[in-house]
Amino acid sequence: GEDVEQSLFLSVREGDSSVINCTYTDSSSTYLYWYKQEPGAGLQLLTYIFSNMDMKQDQRLTVLLNKKDKHLSLRIADTQTGDSAIYFCAERPYYGGSQGNLIFGKGTKLSVKP
């Protein structure tokens, strides 16, 4: 069935790199997304990657996509305390000519220690 899996917690020291991993199941997904949720707030789109790309870099963020293994990762360079949040991975399958609903992982809570 459809499922997106992520580890629930990650703790890093300020200034280190953070790597959040995600596995997904539907190879039809056109776009894969990373969302960030700060405490008590809604989700904000952080970045996305198109399914025919292997890598996308956006300032401190690097997204890697391995389609063969259905593995997506988000690397945050020089992690700051303001990066402490929950990060959600999401895929949007494409069924018979129409988009399905977004399928979210359960979120990885990133804690950044000074």
Added chain:
Amino acid sequence: DGGITQSPKYLFRKEGQNVTLSCEQNLNHDAMYWYRQDPGQGLRLIYYSQIVNDFQKGDIAEGYSVSREKKESFPLTVTSAQKNPTAFYLCASSKPGPNTYGYTFGSGTRLTVV
């Protein structure tokens, strides 16, 4: 600026009462969604609507009801039949077709039963 607005931010309900959570968007998005978020559970889909005057049940629709009389509005009613309504509720909207945005989220309503 376009966006999606949820109100109120905090809501308290007595047992046995129905309450309605508001969600309004001015993004001209066709689709709208309601999610429930509990700690460690990720996002669970309650209801979604792809077009005005039509909506579908998500994974946890029991005890909830919705309406979609206008494109801009998708209110969620938490009925007395929902036995454990205390949670954080998120509304989202999206454009049809593959796109780089995925969903746009509101800032959420925290519902507490007192």
